[in-house]
Amino acid sequence: MTELTYPITERSRGRRSHNRVSHAHSAVHEVLDAAPICHVGYVIDGESYVTPTIHWRVGNRVYWHGSAASRFLRKAAGQRVCLTVSLFDGYVMARSAFNHSANYRSAMVFGRATVLENTNDIEAALKAMMDDLFPNRWDSLRPMTAQELKATAVLYLDIEEATAKVRSGPPADHNDASYPVWAGVLPVKTHLGAAETETEHLPLPEELLALQTSGQLR
Amino acid sequence: MTELTYPITERSRGRRSHNRVSHAHSAVHEVLDAAPICHVGYVIDGESYVTPTIHWRVGNRVYWHGSAASRFLRKAAGQRVCLTVSLFDGYVMARSAFNHSANYRSAMVFGRATVLENTNDIEAALKAMMDDLFPNRWDSLRPMTAQELKATAVLYLDIEEATAKVRSGPPADHNDASYPVWAGVLPVKTHLGAAETETEHLPLPEELLALQTSGQLR
Structure with missing residues (x-):
């Protein structure tokens, strides 16, 4: 079976060639699913805003949410956004400053932010988030009220471009192996x-x- | 002594009124200093890019770095960026879906990205990062070469606007206290x-x- 990949554009190309860069759906989804929070980047009036939030994924679609009172989220509707997740796995301590690095898993996905308008859709999306994080919890909770559903904004993007990058393992500085300083990883x-x-x-x-x-x- | 605060603009105003929002220098710096990585948001050709990286702070200045080969970082030079840090401290499990939340500490800072051009300045900045993370390590390392310094891009911003937000403690859903479902925090x-x-x-x-x-x- 051929592995599905996201398109490789200038924007999504890996910039750190010594790391493992992948555009495979499976690699991108694996990092998205492992990360508890994401950072969403919006352009509002020409300026960048980066906000942390909890995300969840259903197939090629990534959801996140916020307060419907936020004019901010409303302004993001319809615009292309960058949603990035990063898992910091360790400090990589080489024998030179230059070769110090970080072990990490990150994914950067691009798509158009869409706001769910229908309260049934909002409720279904929130249930999917809860079921994803905490199986069976949704049904045990005090049900959402109409007012609460109105006060909750759920956004999503369908992934158009994406890159996953993973760096793992010890420092890559074999040229300096004899230099007398401790080297290794602080996980x-x-x-x-x-x-x-x-x-x-x-x-x-x-x-x-x-x-x-x-x-x-x- | 009057506490120093960053200017409160529409952009940096807190949007979640039940959380502790602060513009105090001390609050913003505390969160910046506690976070191991940041996410920097750039606008390039009108689109948003969010990249994770290690940051460090000296007074009102926040530094981050990358590869000098990255045309991406070069394009960011001179532009206003948003640098966000987030520490995820726990899942807040209320009796209703609506009152589920996250405990976290985050800071969002805005300023103009400037690229260090002088190799002495680059070396001094990298030493400051290393000393900040790992005291005394810099002097024990194989010294940086001129070529390595040329290959390292260091950027900084002077904080112009900033917001810190902190949410901590148990769920805030006393109206539902009698609803028969487990509630608490998963730290x-x-x-x-x-x-x-x-x-x-x-x-x-x-x-x-x-x-x-x-x-x-x-």
């Missing part, structure tokens, strides 16, 4: 800690216990 | 793991051992 670990319960009378649901045990954010 | 923990050594014959330097023991990324 960065990110995981869920013990749940902080507000409802002492209710046990942590099985799905959240499993999540906490795995430590995985996603 | 996210990020720390340094055990160093992966490439140089078996050399001990981990004292400063890196201290960093590893603290677990703190910065």
Whole structure:
């Protein structure tokens, strides 16, 4: 089977040739799905704005959300945006400053921001986010009200161009291997800690216990 | 003493009124200094690009770097950029979907990107970054060559506008307190793991051992 790839344009071309750059759908999706938050870049009145938010993916579509009261999000509607996710995996400590680096996984995706207008669509999208993060939780919650749905803006983009970049492993500075300084990697670990319960009378649901045990954010 | 604040403009105004929004220099600097990486948003040919990179701060100036071969970074020179840092501290699990939230610390700073041209300035800036992250390491490294300095682009901005936002603590949904579903916070923990050594014959330097023991990324 031929692997699907996103178009390779000047914009999405890898700029750090020593790292693993991929335009494969699978590589891009893997990084998107592993990252708990994204940074969305908008151009508003000619200037750049970068805002962090939680995202989720359904096929080739990436969703994020915010407050419907935000004129900001409204201004983003219809415009091409860049949505970037980055997982910082470690400091790469070489024998020279030049070869110091970071281990990371990142994906940069481009597409047109579209705002969901229909409240049924908004509710379905929010349920998909919740189910993605916390299986079975949606159905256990106090249902959303019409007013709450109106107050929630959900946006999405269909990925038009995308690049994934991954750097892993030890420093790449074999020319300096004899230089007498410690070299290696200081790995960065990110995981869920013990749940902080507000409802002492209710046990942590099985799905959240499993999540906490795995430590995985996603 | 009066606390210094960055100007409050429409662009930098907080949009989530239930969170703690600050324009104080101290609040913005604290978040910038705690975050291991930033996301820089550029506008190139009218479109948004968001790239992750390591940043460091000296007073009101924030630096970041990249490859001098990147036409991309060159195009950013002189333009106003948005540099955002985000620390994701936990999932806030309320009794309703609407009140689910995230605990986080973020800072969004705006300023004009300037490229360092003088190799002495580039070297001094890189030394400042290294000293900031890994005290005493710079002097122990194989010195940078003229060619390496030429191949490294260092950019900075002087902060013109900035906002820090912090959300912490349990879900804010007391109206739903009696709804029978588990509520609380799933905290996210990020720390340094055990160093992966490439140089078996050399001990981990004292400063890196201290960093590893603290677990703190910065």
